[in-house]
Amino acid sequence: EVQLVESGGGLIQPGGSLRLSCAVSGFTVISNYMSWVRQAPGKGLEWVSFIYSGGSTYYADSVKGRFTISRDNSKNMLYLQMNSLRADDTAVYYCATAKSTVTRFDYWGQGTLATVS
Amino acid sequence: QSALTQPPSASGSPGQSVTISCTGTSSDVGGYNYVSWYQQHPGKAPKLMIYEVSRRPSGVPDRFSGSKSGNTASLTVSGLQAEDEADYYCSSYAGNNNLLVFGGGTRLTVL
Numbered sequence: 001e002v003q004l005v006e007s008g009g010g011l012i013q014p015g016g017s018l019r020l021s022c023a024v025s026g027f028t029v030i031s032n033y034m035s036w037v038r039q040a041p042g043k044g045l046e047w048v049s050f051i052y053s054g055g056s057t058y059y060a061d062s063v064k065g066r067f068t069i070s071r072d073n074s075k076n077m078l079y080l081q082m083n084s085l086r087a088d089d090t091a092v093y094y095c096a097t098a099k100s101t102v103t104r105f106d107y108w109g110q111g112t113l114a115t116v117s
Numbered sequence: 118q119s120a121l122t123q124p125p126s127a128s129g130s131p132g133q134s135v136t137i138s139c140t141g142t143s144s145d146v147g148g149y150n151y152v153s154w155y156q157q158h159p160g161k162a163p164k165l166m167i168y169e170v171s172r173r174p175s176g177v178p179d180r181f182s183g184s185k186s187g188n189t190a191s192l193t194v195s196g197l198q199a200e201d202e203a204d205y206y207c208s209s210y211a212g213n214n215n216l217l218v219f220g221g222g223t224r225l226t227v228l
Contacts (some may be wrong), residue, residue: 047219094162104208105163
């Protein structure tokens with residue numbers, strides 16, 4: 001059974017840094033396209049970042065240069081390092097994935113809330 | 118402002134059908150057959166309901182269907198049930214730079 005469990009959210013001051021983690025089970029992070037998607041309180045979904053199975057990374061313009069996606073294959077973990085945080089980065093951050101495609105998300109975690117204030 | 122435009126709300130009575138639209142551009146919805154729809158109940162993670170415009174994942178009732186014409190995609194929910202009341206988001210692949218764009222979401226109310 002596929003499971004994605006996020007952690008690492010919390011309250012952080014503007015300009016600060018936070019690292020989110022996603023523990024993956026049921027498949028290996030290296031075999032799937034892994035992503036972070038966020039949702040500001042009361043707002044819609046926003047794609048944040050992808051890491052391809054081959055290691056290439058992609059970012060939304062809103063986070064480019066500030067956020068870094070990475071993975072630890074030995075621990076089967078996905079990460080999102082968030083630097084220079086702003087109030088508008090406040091959101092629930094979801095870890096999401098689909099095998100062999102970046103065009104949809106078959107599986108989602110329960111999300112972790114990052115509050116920048 | 119979201120990249121894809123959805124109506125903020127839609128409603129229907131039990132048993133009726135309702136259609137939610139999702140309008141983009143030729144760079145996303147109109148350019149690829151990679152439109153997906155997600156259902157999100159309050160406090161829960163999104164759930165994939167439709168992918169590649171009209172395909173249903175295993176376990177999704179056939180009351181849910183998708184279509185596309187030009188730059189506009191649509192999700193139709195037939196035979197509305199109380200549990201269909203939720204927020205619905207469309208998304209589309211948008212090419213190598215922007216990858217994925219979402220709509221602003223539509224709150225579906227079952228009257």
